[in-house]
Amino acid sequence: MRPSDLAREHGLSTQAVRNYEESGFLPPAERTPSGYRVYTAIHASALRAFVALIPAFGHARAGQVMVLVHAGSLDDVLLTIDRGHEQLLRDRETLNSVSRAVEDLTGFEPVLEPRSIGELARRLDVTPATLRAWEEAGILVPSRERTGYRTFTAEDVRDAELAHLLRRGGYPLARIALVVSQIRTAGGTDTLAAALTDWRRRLTTRGLAMLTASARLSEYLTAREQAP
Structure with a gap:
């Protein structure tokens, strides 16, 4: 040939x-x-x-x-393939996490006025230290006033609600940061919900x-x- x-x-x-x-x-x-x-x-x-x-x-x-x-x-060949399947499984788990979180947040009413860290902590029934840990992990990205105080917008509150849901489900902060980033990049839960179908289709195509x-x-x- x-x-x-x-x-x-x-x-x-x-x-x-x-x-x-x-x-x-x-x-x-x-x-x-x-x-x-x-x-x-x-x-x-x-x-x-x-x-x-x-x-x-x-x-x-x-x-x-x-x-x-x-x-x-051959062992290294199989190991390389196994790692690919492992990555696909992680992607599926992330997709399912986002899907469940979006469903749980359906009907979520955003807060129109900015909130302080104390107000948000009371809303979620967590400590301000918990919110600071989420910020360190990249889950929350509040703005800062000239005085240095954190200000949480409606989108920040949505992200915090989502993080709270996933944290109660036992997800580590790194995984939660990834999920929240997906929603933040998509521009909100409504936009992300529309994108989930395509995301799942692409994972199915990769699996096949x-x-x-x-x-x-x-x-x-x-x-x-x-x-x-």
């Missing part, structure tokens, strides 16, 4: 196929006496595996997996891509074992 034969199946350029070989994503090709590369069904299987790994784990991790395969480090990638990689590993 020529580089163009492999490239055509995936809509790639022949140079891309050569680059993948040089990067170790494909096994080394034999050469004709005139120096032309000669690819086989093994190379085609390797390219299918690499291309399938990209949407599942990202380009960098896909390349890392293929290099490890060709180095004979992982299934396909695992199948292609398994096919390649079997082909390598059966190769003369």
Whole structure:
């Protein structure tokens, strides 16, 4: 097989196929006496595996997996894939946390006037020290008056309510900061609720891509074992 034969199946350029070989994503090709590369069904299987790994784990991790395969480090290959699944699980847990928090905050009436740290602490039935700890963790970002006192806006109160819900659910501050950041970036719970469907769809797409990638990689590993 020529580089163009492999490239055509995936809509790639022949140079891309050569680059993948040089990067170790494909096994080394034999050469004709005139120096032309000669690819086989093994190379085609390797390219299918690499291309399938990209949407599942990202380009960098896909390349890392293929290099490890060709180095004979199967345990490291499986460890790399496990870490990808672990990341997907964490993303799903974060999505579910945000979804539940948005549902719990449905109907939340924002406070129109700014609140002091003491007033917000009394509203949530927590101590001011707790709110300062949340600020240190990046969960709350209150503004400061010229006197240095913190001022909490309606959005800050919303974030504090959300943090309070998640903290009662046992979530660590780092995870809560991530969730609150998602809502803050989206511009509020209403906007975020509309984005959750797309977020879940993308996670589902990645999960399905992982299934396909695992199948292609398994096919390649079997082909390598059966190769003369």
